[in-house]
Structure formats: structure tokens, C-alpha cells
Amino acid sequence: MLTARVRALPVGGRHSGVRTADILGNVTFPVVGMVGGGQLARMTHEAGIPLGIRFKLLSDTARDSAAQVVGDVVVGDYRDLETLRAFAQGCDVITFDHEHVPTEHLRALEADGIAVRPGPDALQHAHDKGVMRAKLSEIGVPCPRHRLVTDPADVARFAAEGDGFPVVLKTVVGGYDGKGVWVVRDEDGAADPFLAGVPVLAEEKVDFVRELAANVVRSPHGQAVAYPVVESVQVNGVCDTVIAPAPNLGDALSAQAQQLALTIAAELGVVGHLAVELFETRDGRILVNELAMRPHNSGHWTQDGAITSQFANHVRAVLDLPLGDPRPRAKWTVMSNVLGGDFPDMYSAYLHCMARDPQLKIHMYGKDVKPGRKVGHVNTYGDDLADVRERARHAADYLRGTITE
Secondary structure (H helix, E strand, O other), rough: OOEEEEEOOOOOOOOOOOOOOOEOOEOOEEEEEEEEOOOHHEEEEEEOOOOOEEEEEEEEEOOHHHHHHHEEEEEEOOOOHHHHHHHHOOOOOEEEOOOOOHHHHHHHHHOOOOOOOOOOHHHHHHHHHHHHHHHHHHHHOOOOEEEEEOHHHHHHHHEEEEEEOOOOEOOOOEEEEEOOOEEEEEHHHOOOOHHOOOEEEEEEEOOOOEEEEEEEEEOOOEEEEEEEOEEEEEOOEEEEEEEOOOOOOOHHHHHHHHHHHHHHHHHHHHOEEEEEEEEEEOOOOEEEEHHHOOOOHHOHHHHHHHHHHHHHHHHHHHOOOOOOOOOOOOEEEEEEEEEOOOOOHHHHHHHHHHHOOOEEEEEEEEOOOOOOOOOEEEEEEOOHHHHHHHHHHHHHHHHHHHOOO
């Protein structure tokens, strides 16, 4: 496990990254403004509570996951600049649980003197896959072969330049959890991605052994920490299970993945949490698939399996506080997502899982249950990987209703 610390934080005195003029009673702790009301914001708020951090939330609706638990909620449209400006008043820093805020709005906030972390120069690499691929190629990061394409005929030309079809097509903006991604097997099948009216990126279909993720956190003054590299198991384009650390990953490749993520964070000027999704290829290489500049599903295991969670370290980073220890608490930790099934009332199943496995950690998001929707996750940990995986899988499947005993 690699932990990088660049330029030690000065000890003593008040740190310039934290404003103390905004006083509530005798409390002189900062206010973090979170744009986006999903489960990532909910869990980031939870991590800030023991740190004494106050949260202000900009949420699409009052029913969003985080809006149910944060005390100071503004319901509004993050795509409206004046809404963002009004929301930012009284916040020491603005951060995000998604990458969809228009870049020009973030630049306007910075021009107003508002601390935005990660900043627009960094965040555009998570917002736009075309920009991301161009920058990663420029700094020498290993990626799948790729280029922007204009129409199905251009996709066919891209395929012919390499090993032929199949080819992966991605809309450069707006995709997540398998949405905005197509695997096409011929020119005729390449039409749908262009219907969205946004640029399309073509990539070679990588022959990979498994998917990995390297999670790092970086602060404004350059301190950075790296979590153990994990294996991420995808089902139908959605993260199903995360195993920490990735089983049977050699020390050299693990260190390479961590260093790659730390390098990307530094080169792109990331502040906060960065998830680097990776392919481990059959010939022993790693290639960068996607970037996320916020807490990430591949880091949910850290809530119960690491000394300092990704959420707590994200809060620390955006406030330029000293970062916490990312080392694991147990030999193995497994996270399994709980997806909605055909049974909208999960409460009785929830009680059963708690009684069956007292060590099980269940995290529910307060969402209405819909088939295929992420409504929670479970974490298990221990010394026996097979046992830890079985416990996580049983709980997730029982909560969903795919098993009944």
C-alpha cells in the first residue's frame, strides 16, 4: 500500500484554508456547500459530523437522499448560475456529488472569489471524456486506443484502423452506470449513440482480465494519500461488488496503479477524492478507463474497512485539513451494492440481515425502491475472503429479494 505525502502540512496556528469568521454560537467551524443531493452527498455529510463540519446542500428536490438528513437544504437547479451564486453565500468551500455542473458556471463562481474544489480546470476532465482522454494521452497515461468520431461510417474507419469490431462508443458527457455507453459490432449498430446530439468517443474494446480502481485523495497544498487498489465487479454496466484489496494483485502492479492515480491527481490539479477506474489486461498491463472526482462507489468499502473513509478524507481535502490514514482495518473488506428489486418494502429483509450477521454493516440511502436502482450497500470484513464475499452477497441478494433464506 502506497501512501504519498507531498510537502508536509505546517503544524500549529490557524490554517488559511479554513474560515473562522462565520461563528454559530461559540462554534468556529467551516461550512461545506455540497452541490447534488444523492447518496454520495448524504454519506459525505455523515462523515463531516464528527469533524464538526457544517453542511449546506443544493438539491434537486427535498426528497433527495442527502436532503432528508442535511439541516440546511436549498432546493434549486445547479444548471442556473444565479442559483449557484446565491447558494454559495455563507459557504467556505463548494464541492460536488456529481460532475454535471457547467464548467463556465464554476469559473464564474471562482471569479466571484468562491473556493470551488475540485476546480473547473480539474473537473472538466471528469465532465468530458474527450477532454479527459486528450489530457491523459498528453501526460503519458496508458489508455485504450481512442478518438472522437462523427458518424457510423467514421466508427467503421476507427475499427478498421485497429483490430476491427467490436468497438466501444461513449457520449463524451452525461454517462454513468453504463448509460451513454454502447458496444457495437458493426457499422449499422453504431447509429444510436449519435442520436443524443453530443460528441461521441470511440474506444477499442479492451481484452481485460478484470476491472480495478485506484482511489486517492489530494489536498490543495499537495498532501495526498492512496487507498489499497480494489477489484470492481460489474454486472450489466453497474458496479455490483468491490473487493479490497484486489485479490492476487502483485505488489508491483498495485504500486503502479496507486502511483498512476497520484500522478493523475497532481497533473490535473485535483482537490478531493479521485477514483481512477482501470482495466487489468491479459498481458499484465493496466489501462485507465474512467475518472471520477468525488467520492465513488469503488470506495464505499472504506466506510467500515479503512481507518479514514473516502468521505472523511474528501471533506478534509476540500478544506485543506490534514488527511487521515487510508490503511485498511481488516485483511479483507467486501462491498456489495443493494439494488432495488420487485419488493419495495425492504425493512423486514433489513431486520433479518441484521439478526443473521451482527457484524454486517448496512448503509441505506433513503430512496424509493425501484428495480435496478442503487438504494444502499453492505460492507463485510474479516480474514477469510470466501466467507466475507458470501456474507456480502447473501445480504445484498436478501435485501433485494432474489433469495429468501
